[in-house]
Amino acid sequence: MNGSDAREWMGRFFAAFDREQQTLTDLDRRTGDGDFGANLRSALGRARTALDATETATPGDVFDVVSTAFLNTGGTSGPLFGMWFRNLAKATRAPTVGVADLARGFTDGTSTVQRLGGAKPGDKTMVDAMAPAAEALAAATGGIHEALAAAAAAARSGAEATAELLAKRGRASYVGEVARGVLDPGAVAVALLVEAACG
Amino acid sequence: MNGSDAREWMGRFFAAFDREQQTLTDLDRRTGDGDFGANLRSALGRARTALDATETATPGDVFDVVSTAFLNTGGTSGPLFGMWFRNLAKATRAPTVGVADLARGFTDGTSTVQRLGGAKPGDKTMVDAMAPAAEALAAATGGIHEALAAAAAAARSGAEATAELLAKRGRASYVGEVARGVLDPGAVAVALLVEAACG
Amino acid sequence: MSRRQFLNDPEHVVPEALEGLVLAHPGLLRLNPEPAYVTRAKPATGKVALVSGGGSGHEPLHAGFVGTGMLDAAVPGAVFASPTALQVSAATTAVDTGQGVLQIVKNYTGDVLNFRIAAEIAGDEGAAVEQVLVDDDLASERADGEGPGRRGTAAVVVVEKLCGALAEQGAELPRLARFGREVVGDARSMGIALAAGAHPGERAPAWELADDEVELGVGIHGERGIGRRPYASADELTADLLDRLVAALGLGRGDGVFVVVNSLGATHGLELALVHRAVHRQLAGRGIEVARSLVGPYVTSLDMAGLSITLVRADDTRVALWDAPVRTPALTW
Amino acid sequence: MSRRQFLNDPEHVVPEALEGLVLAHPGLLRLNPEPAYVTRAKPATGKVALVSGGGSGHEPLHAGFVGTGMLDAAVPGAVFASPTALQVSAATTAVDTGQGVLQIVKNYTGDVLNFRIAAEIAGDEGAAVEQVLVDDDLASERADGEGPGRRGTAAVVVVEKLCGALAEQGAELPRLARFGREVVGDARSMGIALAAGAHPGERAPAWELADDEVELGVGIHGERGIGRRPYASADELTADLLDRLVAALGLGRGDGVFVVVNSLGATHGLELALVHRAVHRQLAGRGIEVARSLVGPYVTSLDMAGLSITLVRADDTRVALWDAPVRTPALTW
């Protein structure tokens, strides 16, 4: 994956979010405070504008821009996504990066999010999609496309599984049983992100 | 008039006020803000207590105590009466005082009230009773009893005449024609005061 | 809608608050309980003493401005009622050290009467007393010059600060009085309210406004103003007040002013700050320079939701006096 | 009942107010507009830098406490919302002069998260960063210790003052952080409200109370408290709060405390002063000495009609730090 692949990945992610924004907002309305779609839109809008205005060489350059956009956003998800991308950027400073680099970025990103947010897998948060995606990449043996496809599938099924969980962290923890059966919007957003990597 | 005569005068004034308090309040209710009775009661209550607790020799000592009580009172009438009594006290520092001393005290007191309050005779204020009383004393030729009786009559008719006047000063000036036909409470209080001097 | 306050007996609000204030500033203030007045904890010597006072309910005015570089004594009346003449004369003689006393009096009938009497009494007792009458409230100006004249409002803080600094420099009483009167002549204020306040112990605000109206030209005693105008943005409301103030003072390009953006009680710091921004920008747009500003609650009207804007002509002398050190509960630099 | 505020676009309240604040204190403050933070006009050198911040709506907190003897930078978020991680990290690296940075953070999930991220980022860029988490609000304490922990409220001003003074004396970062955490451990606050405030641009208060009720244990974001209690005299309400605070800190005869009687927004100076009198008398009755007090609006919750009482254990070292000079818009001596 080189710099322009990374750009295209982000472009597909923006487009996927545009399609799913309303769904994500509805999920946060049922499990949190309903601003997840708006928080993400402002972060991604800022990312899109900044990428358009910035020369980037390596994938890391691209992810730095996206990280900054998220870190300039309020809410809980903004700064956590920002730190996830920041770790991904640190692992992808070469002009062309491979599965091992991505795996390291995903893994470091996930552990940073866990450390900062205090959520463990199973707490019904974005971590429930991040962690399986990182594991899938780390375990991948084939080429980058197969690895990313495996990661995307893992993220999606992690996100799907959040429906059954009771939230332990974030606002959803305040509503308890009411959120049972509802997907966690942060985890769904992670699934969209990793799926977008597959082209 | 010696110190104990002055004390008795004040005692009769307190008693007259107790009788007329409600009437005075009603007059202020119709021409001003209705607190004249309460303002005077608090000043005279303080004067009564202070006189009971204070040794006095000359009439001036007595009037000083009353002056202080008035000057410790709010409203417009309190400080004006206080300064009137203060002038009377300055003129009556001898152990026994005569008509000339009283006339000087009344005259100085009236001009101080006029200077401070800016009211002229005919403005429907306490001055309309004070000024004729002072003039009557100044013009008196007989003994102190006749002089005080003449002053009392002059104060009373000055007070009665305020009914016909339109107020130029004080709160009564805000109500205009509505106060026509109503006596000015400050002027009535002056009449009570001077009448009390007659025993 | 009903208001409540933190209080015990409504009759005791003022003495209890005075006690609480002085307990918060033992190094700055002393309370004389009877008659009630507040003086500096460390009395000044060798200077003209400054005394102000008036009704309570305007806190931090006046007791909050007692201290080095400002007042020597403050004399509080009951809520919205003048202190008595003997309170004022007692405070006046207490702080006189032989250089005389400047009394700073807001123009209200009761205050004027009681301070004038107090000045005579203190004069009889040997104090040289001069008075500066503060009458900055543009809303109460009458074209025919009749009536009691403009009310005294937030400009009193500027007068107390500048005269306080000049007194600290050793200026003599006549010069101080002259200077204070010049400052007053160059000061105008105007207030605006979004909601009335309520008297301690009373649960209804003094008056109600329609949702789309604001009260223009309010004073500091809960009185209604000179009229209503439509509610509008802070920038527009500021422009309305500034237009009048600038015209009244005849300010133009190149002039400098002190600005006070004063909370009338319940107005939040965010609101005051953004109104100050509007004042600054609009004056700059007219070529008028803001020399110094005060933004905060200085002369309140109980818990009124409103603010006043004061402009006072500034020059180099006055700016130097403004910048001179001051150390009081409510103003320190 | 509907509230109104002085504002233009509700979205622009915070940047406009920041501009207005800094214009009022050009000698003290500088504004970095993007990302938004406020620093001292004259940066300090050779000392640990202090950075605080959090949601807006609490003015004068935090920008009002930037200056000599207190903060080096304040980072404001939107009303009641954390500043972003990059705002905080930008302010942190801007004021670091090589001695490191102490971040003072009120305990709210968003603030904690963003400050923690900011600390990592600033750390990556070479700044040594330590944090003091302020969690003084007794009402939000849970017996089981679960949940996000006690909220950070008015004790943050005491922490900023004392740490600010210690930093000015040249204390090193680890010692400053340790000291700050000790002060926090000795600090508890509790709030009480007579009426809720309203968000800029919103016309209804966040909640309504019955006429005979007060809200006990309110925070500083317009949340309801932990319960209602009957309206009562200021002395009784004060006793209710003090009982809890004294018990929580285990205070007894011979102990000394700092006291903050803090307006939550619309509470008048008269009310605050008389509550301070009650605090003083009631603590004296328990043999507890009030070493120093602050009485006024320090950490507000928009225009809430309410107040909080903070007690912080005082000792000679802390009193000396309290008394050290401070020069900021909202606290100066």
Ligand SMILES: Nc1ncnc2c1ncn2[C@@H]1O[C@H](COP(=O)(O)OP(=O)(O)O)[C@@H](O)[C@H]1O
């Ligand atoms: N402590 C946490 N750790 C990891 N992820 C979290 C945590 N708290 C919340 N999240 C994620 O953030 C999402 C909500 O984000 P957002 O709406 O921006 O936050 P907020 O709760 O501040 O409104 C949740 O769906 C969840 O995935």
Ligand SMILES: Nc1ncnc2c1ncn2[C@@H]1O[C@H](COP(=O)(O)OP(=O)(O)O)[C@@H](O)[C@H]1O
């Ligand atoms: N300017 C004035 N000069 C002289 N007497 C005045 C003046 N204004 C008011 N008075 C007197 O004061 C009386 C009212 O006194 P009071 O009720 O105590 O005053 P307030 O109007 O302050 O309530 C009036 O009846 C009138 O006699």
Ligand SMILES: [Mg+2]
């Ligand atoms: Mg949300």
Ligand SMILES: [Mg+2]
């Ligand atoms: Mg949210």
Ligand SMILES: [Mg+2]
């Ligand atoms: Mg009356």
Ligand SMILES: [Mg+2]
């Ligand atoms: Mg009256």
